[in-house]
Amino acid sequence: MNSLKNGWWSERCELWPGVCLSLEVDEVLHESKSQYQDILVLKTKNHGRALILDGIIQCTEADEFTYQEMIAFLPLCCHKSPKKVLVIGGGDGGVAREVAKHPYVESITQVEIDAEVLEVSKKYLPFMGKGLSHPKLTLHVADGFDFMAQHQEEFDVIITDSSDPVGPAVSLFQKEYFEMMRSALKPGGIVCSQSGTFYANIEQVTQTLNHCRSVFASAALAYVTVPTYPTGQIAFVLGSCDPEIKFDIPSISFTDDELEQMQLRYYSSDIHRAAFVLPRFAKKILSNESSTL
Incomplete structure (x- = not known):
């Protein structure tokens, strides 16, 4: 399960064929199989x-x-008063940790399907897992x-x-999921979902963006x-x-x-604006896709 060879762990996935990232490993801290997925925690040589x-x-x-701050603060700072x-x-607690930092946020509700990921994160990833015990969080x-x-x-x-979008997360990339999010939002509310990488699977990114466009009056992509x-x-x-919202402002x-x-190390208003400036190839593909809706 852990793909260790000669002290290195390598990530291989059908979503990005022909390429993999390898991490040099000092120690395997945890390895298990939950009801939903394989769980592995490594102590790496250079990446913690x-x-x-x-x-x-x-x-x-x-x-x-970088990921936790941006997926949290992009939507939070697009909203005028993100209280709830x-x-x-x-399940690792990183997003909850960042959302709780926003001074306007009064309550955070988190729904995670895999209880074992929560427990593993609390035990082995305390720098993120601490977000799961914040007083704002239910x-x-x-x-x-x-x-x-x-x-x-x-x-x-x-x-x-x-x-x-493999295993238990596949359903979170479907149009039906965006429709359910829209119903759960207050008027003027905002959703934000991770959508993959446009360098390796632009089809997945455009499909997810198109689902969002088909459900919401306004949609945008940031990276x-x-x-x-x-x-x-x-x-x-x-x-x-809200058809008038400007996500990049x-x-x-x-x-x-x-x-x-x-204690934000990545996010700022300048980074917020820049995140919506897409490379020309991605902007062209996404524009062509939107014109076919």
């Missing part, structure tokens, strides 16, 4: 601790903050679909921190660099029922001192 689910890197201690937030997935071990079906027009922001993710970057789709901005107090 790493969480791997079903053979795919979810985070490493060296660069996890729902997190789907995010945690549910349940299916995100079932939970949202019972909660209508309740949340200002919904963040989907899922693994890649962030994460060195240990496939191709070194990952994209996010954002959606809102933050509604809430923080000073450098405020960002420092919140």
Whole structure:
């Protein structure tokens, strides 16, 4: 399960054929199979601790903050008053940790399907797992679909921190899921979901963005660099029922001192704006896809 060879662990996945990332390993800290997926925690030579689910890197201690900050603060800072937030997935606790930093957020509801990921993260990944015990957070071990079906027009922001579209996360990339998120949002609410990498699987990115476009009045794609993710970057789709929203212009901005107090190392208003500036090849493909809807 752990793909270790001569002290190196290698990630191989059909979603990005012909390429893999390898990490030099000091120690295997945890290895198990939950009801839903294989769980592996490594102590690596240069990247700290790493969480791997079903053979795919979810985070490493060296660069996890870039992903966690951006998937949290992009939608939070697009909203004028994000008081009530729902997190789907995010079992490592990193997104909850970042959402809790936002001064406007009053409550966070998190729904994670795999209880074992939660326990493993608390024990072996305390730098992220601490987010799971924040006083703003209410945690549910349940299916995100079932939970949202019972909660209508309740949340200002919904963040989907899922693994890649294999195994238990496949349903979180479907049109039906975006429709359920829309129903669970308050008027003017915003959703944000990870959508893969446009360097390795542009088809997956465009399909996810098109699902979002077909459900919401406004949709946009942003991306962030994460060195240990496939191709070194990952994209996010954002959606809102507000046709006038400008995702690339933050509604809430923080000073450098405020960002420092919140212990943000990646996110800023400048980074927020830049995240929506896509490479020409990706912008061209995404524009062509949208014209066929």
